[in-house]
Amino acid sequence: MIRVIVVEDEKPTLELMTLLIGRHPMLELVGAYTSPFEALERFAETRPDAAFLDVEMPKMGGIALAEKLKAIDGELQVAFTTAYPAYAVEAFRVSAVDYLLKPVTPDDLARVALRFGRSQEIRSALKSAAPSGKAPAVRCLGTFETRGADGRPMSWPTRKTEELFAYLLAYPDRLHGKWQLADLLWPELDEERALHNLHNTVYRLKKSLKTAGVGIELAHGNQGYRFRAQAGLSDLQLLREYGGSEPDTVAVAREAHERVLMLVKGELFAGKDYAWSAGLAVEVASQQAALTRRFAAKLRKSAPSLAKSLMFAYLSESPLDEEVNEELLELLAELGESALFHRHYTQYAERLGAELDAEPSAALRKLAARMNG
Structure with a gap:
């Protein structure tokens, strides 16, 4: 569960946020405030993982509050609520995860909750990835x-x-x-x-x-x-180190699973518009795909659940990768997980048709027909 607080000076919006958060399975509401000063005063007591902050509040706005809260806990994740999309650029100055335009909908909240969760997973994996036990800077x-x-x-x-x-x-x-x-x-x-x-x-x-x-x-x-x-400074550095390695044994692949898991998803410099990085992003995506295939192949027989999690993690960011999709579906068929096979095959086929006007390979269509029989 992700512990969250909400700071919103408009009571109807606060009540709506409280209701939506209470219904979401990933979120636990530990504080709801109309006053940013009360939220700041009780922050040490509530110890949230994340905060939903209203941008436009009298005396102390959400961006100023975020800066104060992050000064106390640098790991705090923040999402802003606002009626004015022009605030988005300023919001990201304090490393906001996202911003929600009012009125907030269940889909909006679900999107941010997923980002909160992914960020927590990545940070946890990064901490185990660095030789010192600390996350790369x-x-x-x-x-x-x-x-x-x-x-x-x-x-x-x-x-x-x-x-x-x-x-x-x-x-x-x-x-x-x-x-x-x-x-x-x-x-x-x-x-x-x-x-x-x-x-x-x-x-x-x-x-x-x-x-x-x-x-x-x-x-x-x-x-x-x-x-x-310095060694282990960035996750990009770690990807390049792992990208050129082959796990010697299943034991090595198992031990490195969490580290590899956080390296195979995420576009290079996502959210930035560096013109020079487009070609490098393609290269990095190729390294992520290769890393996924190598480690999944090593884990496939003796630790299929780890192989699945690795491929699903990669495909969550690169859903049209033909080779990894085929390997995942073949593994699901081997394991007899027909419901998961059909769900993933259907999603993959629909996305292929919608985005590339294509269909799964003949081998995959044949495999799907066997699974239907």
Whole structure:
């Protein structure tokens, strides 16, 4: 269960949110307030995992309240409710999971609850993934978020500072020419001004990471910059390490299952619009698919439930992957799970038809016919 609080100064909306949360199987309401000050005062007592906050409240709005609550608990997940979609951009400045337009519907709440749940799963898996037992400081899959040594999400001084860090994470251990970086981030500016901006942004980046206690090495030479990161800094780094490995034994695959589970889902830098990352996102998706197939194949005979969970996790983000869908359906048929087989086959076939105007392979159609018989 995900423990949540609601802060909403309009009583009818508060009552509606209370009703919807009470009906949702994943959520447990531990506090409902019309006053943001009362919510802040009782935060340590309620210890929620997540909060639904109204953006427009007198004296203290939801965004200001979120900043105060996250200063107490950096792991708190926040979703905003608002009547004005223009607040969305500002809401994401404090790493909001989502925002809901009023009036909130059951489908809206279900969508956010699912995101809360996925985020909890990923964080739990990330903690077991790092050699030290701590989660990697940087999440690049399914989001882009950097946490300092105190566990709190970092706030970047500028968007370009964050984008430069993303680029360096994407292409570590290589020399990046200063003119190339300047043109990448400021293609609309003349060379001298773009280079001036680059120098300032590098300074801000190094200062921000040092203040947050995030260990990197960014060396400056005549030709440009070279970036090196500490081991286990990001989930992207872990994906690349696992992506090139083959589990030697089933025991190794079992032990790594939770770590692999959190690496096979989530688009690279999801929610960001970095023009340079489109090609890399395709490459990362290919690595996630390959990782899923390798570990599922190793687990298929002796630990089929783990193989299933791995394939379902991957397909939740990449539902049209033909090879993984075929492997999953073949496994379900082997296990005699006919109801799950037919449900998944139907969903896959409908999505193929709607999005690609195609149908499952002849082999899968033949298998489905056998399962029907």
